[in-house]
Amino acid sequence: MTRRYRRGLTWLALATVSGALWAVSPLQPLAKEALGALKAREDNRAASVASYLGGIKATFGLKASDDIREVRRSTDEFGKTHVRFVQTYQGTPVWASGLLGHLDAYGTPEPVQAKVFPDINLETADLLTREEVQHYSLQRLGITETKLPVLVDKIVFPTRFQDGLKLRRNADGQLVIDESYSVATARKPQPYVWAYHVVVREGQVGEGACTEMILDGTTGQVLKKWDGRTYDTPAVGHSQYNGTVNLSTNPFDWVNGWQDSWGPNLMPPSGTYATLRDTTRTMNHNPIWATSAPYMDVPGIATYWADNYYATSLNNNSVPFLNAGTEWGDGMPFAGFAAGNQAVTIATANLTVNGQTVAVDATYGVVSTWDFFKNVFGREGMDGQGTPPAVFVHVNNGFYQSMTPMLNAYFVSYNQSMYFGDGDLSQGYGPFASMDVTAHEMGHGIVAASGDLFNGYEPGGINEATADVFSAMTRFYFWGPNQGTGSTIPDTAPHAPLEDAVWTTGRQITQDHSAIRTMYKPSLDGYSYDQWFDGMYLDDVHFTMGPGNRAFYFLAQGASTTKGDLTYSPLLPGGMAGIGNDKAARIWFRAITTKLADPHMDYQGLRTILIETAAELFGEGGTEVTAVKNAFAAVNVGASAGGTEPVLVSIPPQIEVGDDDGGVAWHSVTNGFVIVPMTGVAQVLPVPTIARATDLEYTWSLGGLSKAVVNLGGKIIDGKSFIAPGLNKKFFGLKVTSHQDPNQFAATVAYVCNMDTNSDTEFDALDLAAYALSWGRFTAASPSSAVPLVDVTDNSWVDDNDILMAREAFTKSFNH
Amino acid sequence: MKNWNSLIAAPFLLVFLACGGSSSRTASTPEKATSMTYTDPVPAAGEWSLLKDPAASTPTRLVLNLVGPTGTLFRGVGFNLKVDSQKVTFSTFKDGNGVSLGYMNDKGILHDLDDASKAVPCLASAAGVKGDTLSVGIWQKCLRFTGYPSYYGTPTGTALMNDAMDCSTTPVLQVALDLGKDVLPGEVSMVISKAAIIPNHGKSVDLPLSATVRVGTLALK
């Protein structure tokens, strides 16, 4: 558990361990006909689940004003129908709520998982209109227009989920404040507020242009803000990566002029062409794109050319790949950026055989992943309903004759679409359309359709890990002995194109074939974490995925007993045996698709539902349940089978420790931040907490500045202080390590800022004047004389975050 | 602009017990002070002053309005007020819902110089007490821009300094003092140790300037 969700926890968690009550023997798959009959009755069965849940809602503490609303359903291979609901209050959905009801093959309800908020008591209020919300949404983002309407949903928002400051990694790998997604709104005193969930789609793919926010319903203040896309950081026919592959194309009557290009018309003349669109897997239309352009309202899985070059948006400019012949691609790396002539090579990417190659890879990767989920798990597409993803290739950063290559790929859940960047050979990366990437993005689609895992913090890391897990399993399935046939996942990959290309990602993309991520030893990338610790969530989700990836590897393939091995964990020195890819993947898939009730699930929660699922599938007390426990113990989540709970070191969520003369204070604004108003006075370190009182001492380190020791019990003792340096304004990492168990530590981030802006050696409310003077996001228009030395983020401007921090620091240091 | 303070309108009755000369008392049983008498200062032209808010004050709670020079707009104002905290203590405010507003009741009225009907809630305000000193400041965001051609670039438009505070027609902020317990009658020292403003000069930018804030005299009776 992380500390964020522990504080003031009032919601009701009714997670019944199904193994204990129900799983007398492991589940058996149904015959195909029986399963078909059940799926045909899914409407009625879902209605039964709804009515059952409605009848027992009082047991969750829900009142008459609370209700539930179905959001999606699926029927699994065992004939169980799973229906997902959200709680509603006076008809309005409650953010972060989730209920999962189940009906077995015989129509009997099964135990329910629920994350609900029983204590909501909101008066009706005079709320902002949708138009006002749209206006505020743009204003908050500093934009004046979007290509697509802002999506607005009224919700009830539990304010414990309000965001604060966030971190990101800069180009040098250092943690800095994430200005784009930090929220600087003072904490709401009320437990719940009316609010709006907005999706702002600027239509400028590749420029951080799908932002989701939650705005206060009456004031329009931003309460939460995140990237609406799930994507990967470089962390990177005749296909480039998959050899010669069979594709399914469809004829299409192209009308030149449908595209909305700002440049010369480079599209071929009107006529009938073959397009990269597969209708053998599904005949459904992607519902979002169907309304976007006439040529996108088509059945099947379609791949589009994202023409950023002569366009300002992907939405009206992405066009199908058109081919008069039957052969696609040349199997060569895309030469677009390497050729040095963007105008010709990018704008004609659709028309050249070389430009088709990346489309071949992406299409093949996506339809193969579709087959993997269908053949192994019986899943029809990402949502289980056969809704096709839309696939975009040649996606790059920027628009209209000003582009840079995108060394990335991402998935957008609201339109179930995947976007693949071209990479840049001169930077050492080929197109991001290898199978590990396509399967990873489709894995995000499975998660998005299953549990709405929040895209940030620990749930975001679990989302990424799950995408990597399914990506690896897809590759084992296709690169294994049976090369994509059968319904089981092998443990070997003799057909892998490169050595160690399955438990790693990126080897096909990088020109030197180095791995971007390594599941069995995530820290090999220099950033990812091999084990969970308190404070890990402050980092990027592509690094907090580490424990999830590693735990899955241990579960499937085991852990070494030899110190120094890449698969050795000091937290499980005795090692473990794996249960094999097939069992491990089935446990993970079933847990994510049938038991993920909590959108803010953390690693402890993941461990819990995996144990439940292992018991359900393979029996309680079996080696599978034992293996899940050991695999997670090896990454510091929970106890090993039969073991004791590990020592847990954590840093208090609110650190407010001042020195004796009251001149200095620490205060965490939100999300683990500690602000240190810098006055050159020795700072007193806060006392961390520990789960087991036997651990007596901790070591603090402050970004390498100095070390200090704090004793428990005595609270503050000698050697506890450090001197903040001169006028440097920066972050300091705080790490506290247990002496009893050196494997155990916690971390947070402190922020030091000098606030004596008028240089009178006092810090008071008058110093805030300088913040106000430089309170704007620009540099050139600001007279240099008016910009004081308050660039607390090491940028040359001051924004709302800085104002908030300055106010917090003032309040904590001045009120004594 | 919102009225943040429901106390202002509360119909307190000012009941004074006239206290005849205290000289007849003996020294061994000194009379405790029961009320605060504040005499407003007389500011010179261009000066600020702390004036008693008669409606919001009671015998044991003195509410002071910060009032600026007549007819002038400002970008912000702040000051440090030092008192004898053995005799009076700085007091906090609550809003209509009982939520604490801290040591300052911020009443600053903001004007968008382009559009007077627009609310421009962009204040960096703070108030705190350390020892004998209250430090307050409200500072309006001084730079505004109309668009972002790029994230860090020069903004479009040049609409700088368009939001200002009216500090004269309405008090810009309030602070309050409570009568201490078991305090003897007498004068109470009140000193403005430091004050600053940011003036409003149309669309140019000024650094904070030191300013004069006049404070009156306080007697406990």
Ligand SMILES: [Zn+2]
């Ligand atoms: Zn991802």
